[in-house]
Amino acid sequence: xxxxxxxxxxxxxxxxxxxxxxxxxxxxxxxxxxxxxxxxxxxxxxxxxxxxxxxxxxxxxxxxxxxxxxxxxxxxxxxxxxxxxxxxxxxxxxxxxxxxxxxxxxxxxxxxxxxxxxxxxxxxxxxxxxxxxxxxxxxxxxxxxxxxxxxxxxxxxxxxxxxxxxxxxxxxxxxxxxxxxxxxxxxxxxxxxxxxxxxxxxxxxxxxxxxxxxxxxxxxxxxxxxxxxxxxxxxxxxxxxxxxxxxxxxxxxxxxxxx
Amino acid sequence: xxxxxxxxxxxxxxxxxxxxxxxxxxxxxxxxxxxxxxxxxxxxxxxxxxxxxxxxxxxxxxxxxxxxxxxxxxxxxxxxxxxxxxxxxxxxxxxxxxxxxxxxxxxxxxxxxxxxxxxxxxxxxxxxxxxxx
Numbered sequence: 001x002x003x004x005x006x007x008x009x010x011x012x013x014x015x016x017x018x019x020x021x022x023x024x025x026x027x028x029x030x031x032x033x034x035x036x037x038x039x040x041x042x043x044x045x046x047x048x049x050x051x052x053x054x055x056x057x058x059x060x061x062x063x064x065x066x067x068x069x070x071x072x073x074x075x076x077x078x079x080x081x082x083x084x085x086x087x088x089x090x091x092x093x094x095x096x097x098x099x100x101x102x103x104x105x106x107x108x109x110x111x112x113x114x115x116x117x118x119x120x121x122x123x124x125x126x127x128x129x130x131x132x133x134x135x136x137x138x139x140x141x142x143x144x145x146x147x148x149x150x151x152x153x154x155x156x157x158x159x160x161x162x163x164x165x166x167x168x169x170x171x172x173x174x175x176x177x178x179x180x181x182x183x184x185x186x187x188x189x190x191x192x193x194x195x196x197x198x199x200x201x202x203x204x205x206x207x208x209x210x211x212x213x214x215x216x217x218x219x220x221x222x223x224x225x226x227x228x229x230x231x232x233x234x235x236x237x238x239x240x241x242x243x244x245x246x247x248x249x250x251x252x253x254x255x256x257x258x259x
Numbered sequence: 260x261x262x263x264x265x266x267x268x269x270x271x272x273x274x275x276x277x278x279x280x281x282x283x284x285x286x287x288x289x290x291x292x293x294x295x296x297x298x299x300x301x302x303x304x305x306x307x308x309x310x311x312x313x314x315x316x317x318x319x320x321x322x323x324x325x326x327x328x329x330x331x332x333x334x335x336x337x338x339x340x341x342x343x344x345x346x347x348x349x350x351x352x353x354x355x356x357x358x359x360x361x362x363x364x365x366x367x368x369x370x371x372x373x374x375x376x377x378x379x380x381x382x383x384x385x386x387x388x389x390x391x392x
Contacts, residue, residue: 184391190383
């Protein structure tokens with residue numbers, strides 16, 4: 001027999017009152033967290049920002065020094081094929097005339113013309129590589145980092161064609177045998193994927209600044225939140241005039257150079 | 260109705276049927292022992308409670324789904340912590356958390372994957388402790 005109206009309302013009232021009770025105590029007691037497990041990705045809290053940016057105080061760069069490259073490539077298992085055709089780099093050194101083709105002219109002082117600047121992914125505000133990627137393997141995070149999901153990369157190299165800075169490299173061969181020393185903290189890549197700088201996203205998650213920034217003894221590289229007044233990168237940029245690589249393209253590069 | 264080349268056609272059908280059903284009658288009555296998965300790594304020996312991220316039956320059936328969810332969480336959403344169903348908190352990391360305990364990939368992952376004919380491509384990029392030089 002169907003319940004009467006009075007019975008139905010009674011059941012509904014008791015059920016609604018049950019929602020207000022605290023969770024059943026014996027059930028909750030069995031859920032004590034395991035203290036042996038670390039609570040975060042690392043010992044330090046993750047670093048966060050609204051827009052990560054880097055400043056390169058190139059005048060301080062020591063000629064012939066490759067500390068930033070060595071630190072980055074060791075940290076990220078970047079292979080060395082010893083062959084410019086297959087070259088893979090996350091950070092590299094380039095002559096001023098190549099980095100700033102519009103600004104460099106023949107009357108520049110010789111030391112400036114000979115200067116090699118660190119170049120890396122500019123983590124553009126309007127990244128053309130993200131726009132062309134057919135699988136969304138390359139994407140832009142809310143904090144401005146242009147990141148790659150190597151799981152999704154199909155190796156079409158549209159991003160390499162789109163990037164006006166040559167920041168991307170393709171693994172034409174299996175990189176594993178060409179990595180001098182494997183860093184177990186970071187994966188390698190596989191044949192047929194494109195790779196590039198990730199602003200040390202995996203280190204930021206553990207509360208560490210990028211490997212290149214920490215490796216530079218001359219403090220050429222500074223890193224921080226561009227939208228945070230007083231951040232390291234803002235303090236460096238406030239010292240004087242700085243330029244971006246080819247801003248006329250509208251990509252909004254987030255690596256700033258002081259020359 | 261006349262069947263041209265009757266002998267050849269029937270012989271061909273027979274050969275096809277034998278070849279197609281070969282795995283079934285060849286393996287009939289044979290039992291392949293399930294793989295012997297080694298859980299005796301030093302890290303597991305030190306655990307006070309021998310618990311994986313989620314209960315063992317769930318992990319056995321769904322570890323691949325959990326790993327895909329972990330991958331998307333860490334890479335796409337920059338979220339590297341995972342709250343297990345019973346409230347424990349884990350760092351999302353294949354090589355750090357999973358292989359931190361299961362440091363014997365060849366005796367744990369590979370044995371079952373070989374048995375099941377699964378060929379995951381995790382290890383073309385991710386580094387196992389056994390590989391570190």
